[in-house]
Amino acid sequence: MTACTRAGCAGTLQDGFCDECGLAPVGGAHGPVSTPVTAGGPVSTRSTASRRGSTRSGRSRRGRLGAGLIEVPVVPYRDPATAVLANPEVAEHRRFCGNCEAPVGxxxxxxxxxxxxxCTKCGSTYSFSPKLAKGDVVAGQYEVxxxxAHGGLGWLYLAQDRNVNGRWVVLKGLLDTGDAEAMAAAVAERRFLAEVEHPNIVKIYNFVEHPDPRTGSLVGYIVMxxxxxxxxxxxxSERDERGRLRPMPVGQAIAYAIEVLPALGYLHGQGLLYCDFKPDNVIQSEEQLKLIDLGAVRRIDDEDSAVYxxxxxxxxxLSEQGPSIDADLYTVGRTLAVLTFNFDYVGAHRDSLPGPADVPVLARHDSFHRFLVRATDREPDRRFVSAEExxxxxxxxxREVMAAEDGVPRPGFSTLFTPERxxxxxxxxxxxxxxxxxxxxxPVPQVDTGDPAAGLLATVATDDPAGLLAALSGARLSTVEVKLRIARAHIELGDLASAEAxxxxxxxxxxxxxxxxWYRGLAALAASDPAEAYARFNAVYDVVPGEAAPKLAMAAALECRGDYVTAGRYYETVWRTDHSHLSAAFGLARTRLRSADRAGAIEALDSVPASSSHHLVAQLAAIRxxxxxxVPAEVVEDELIAAANRLEAVELDAERRALVSVEVLTCARDRAVxxxxxxxxxxxxxxLTEPDxxxxxxxxxRELARLAPTKSQxxxxxxxxxxxxxLTWV
Structure with a gap:
């Protein structure tokens, strides 16, 4: 093996990279980074542990891509020189006029x-030819x-910075040097990129000009x-046996979106809109994602710039109302859909989504489907309001998708709901x-800490609804949180009219x-109207598809209605994802039992962890x-023996053990009869005979009689x- 040549590193080179620092050798062909848009290049299927090292610390670490919930395949570094196109040209079907969008060329x-x-339609000039060639030196500094590749606004060129130790850079030029709007967009990109500093957004180093070899006019280039x-x-890009693009695993696609959303949120916080999020504009390198191609970025209050x-x-x-934060988030939803299933997203479903009946992945993951529906709602006010949300x-x-895929719970803390009360x-x-x-x-919604009365509500320690109403009766604040808390107290007291007001x-x-x-759903339960309660909780689920509480509430309402099959599915989703929702385990067992699945009911009860305070309760429920x-004739001897063994294994007081023993022995005796x-x-x-x-x-x-507290008992x-x-003769 070859020793790493970097100072202070004791690693060895394997597959062209150091197994300690993770970098290519000094002076080697591999640069520390690779191109924003490249052709080819395999995706590594090795785990993160197989490539030790960090580009910064030199110590083994794992990136945060996947939020600790899924391991995303690593995309390795690549020799930049191999990314250069041998025959750079824009395919004819992608040639359009930059002014009127008519087909050209x-x-x-x-x-x-x-x-x-x-352009034969509007007369504007167009050019799809590269303006730079190998060996050109731009601004006396960047050797091409x-x-x-080519993007929406022009060609991307690989170059080395002569002034910074041969650092690899990307030059981005205009698609059409005669297009004033394209030039303005390039200038805007330079301005916004200079202001942006985020680990998931490509950095800009410089903005330079170089003469167009055809016209002699200066062309602007972003140095990125x-x-x-x-x-x-x-x-x-992988295709199946029928030649169709193979969808990306749902968990992997979601991990990408979760990683890049903070970058969009950062832009929004800076008063900027990205405007053109799509799979082409996100690059994975190792375990990090970067937003590239900020040519469409504009300020939120900009009403004049061209919209890309x-x-x-x-x-x-977008065409009528212009860009907005919710329009940016809409593109994230559409990108997730395009990555995870095949559909005609530029034709029949240009502004819509196919349903679960046509897309198996949506039928399999209801919460993912509801997430996409909200993210891409035609009504902007119904979409997510922020990248953080x-x-x-x-x-x-x-969490839910991954738990469904491998059966391993992915618990998580909710910022919107309390735990089960x-x-x-x-x-x-x-x-x-x-x-x-x-x-x-x-559960109930958490108090919004931004509400003026949040501090007051935190000091009201009583759970007694009457006591709470008394405590809040003298409060001068009448905020949303106060109203909701009082409404909840009225619901618990049965005063539904006051709550509704x-x-x-x-x-x-x-x-x-x-x-x-949510609170109308609780009021419906108080009124013994589970159908109305289900409808209300279902509406909440549409808005917050990543929360467990609505699914748990829907399952309970459905169970009260007698729809045990559907209730069981929601209970199972909640319990499989997070074992802190113990009500879901018992609900899943009940619904399975009422669907004649005793083995499934016992399996659900056995999944309550031994560390849980309800483990013993679950074991007794499994016996029941x-x-x-x-039906006595249908009782299986092995089931009875298993129940008896379970009973002998748990720690119970004498009275409780005798009571449960009566149930088991009665069942066995009826079977013998x-x-x-x-x-x-x-x-x-x-x-196992009737007399015994x-x-x-x-x-x-007789044991229970000895323990009975009263003579009559x-x-x-x-x-x-x-x-x-x-019966005996004696």
């Missing part, structure tokens, strides 16, 4: 189209190696950071849920506040799942013992 009668000329790897469009967009990705209102919900969706449906399992009891058990006020102040629907509501013949094994010390099981029951009832239990006692 098209071939006729078997002859190729011209790369330079005049060749063309890398040279980013390694491949674009998301290239990463999705890409059909199939841009928001439908979008990223938070998308992270929740990613009480585990419902556990201690009286498997009794039917009482809708009114859910009102004080389900306050919710109407909150809705009047902000018609998009989803918390109004074996014994309750059974129905004619089942035992195999010779014993159950809780009794042979009856004697076992008698012993349990003892007498009743002794009578039961005598009733089950087998």
């Amino acid at each position: 098209r071939g006729r009668d078997g002859k190729p189209g011209r790369t330079e000329g005049f 190696l060749g063309c890398l 950071e040279y980013v390694g790897g491949q674009s998301l469009k290239q990463l999705r 967009k890409t059909d199939g990705y841009c928001a439908p209102e 979008m990223g938070e919900q998308l992270t929740g969706v990613l 009480r585990v419902f449906g556990a201690h009286d399992w498997p009794s039917l849920l009482n809708p009114a009891e859910l009102v004080t058990a389900l 306050l919710l109407v006020e909150v809705h009047g102040e902000d018609e998009w506040d989803w918390r109004v629907d 799942a074996c014994t309750c509501d059974r 129905a004619g089942a013949v035992g195999s010779g094994r014993t159950l809780l010390g009794a042979a 099981l009856s004697r076992g029951l008698e012993r349990c009832y 003892r007498i009743a239990l002794v009578d039961q013992a005598n009733a089950v006692r087998p």
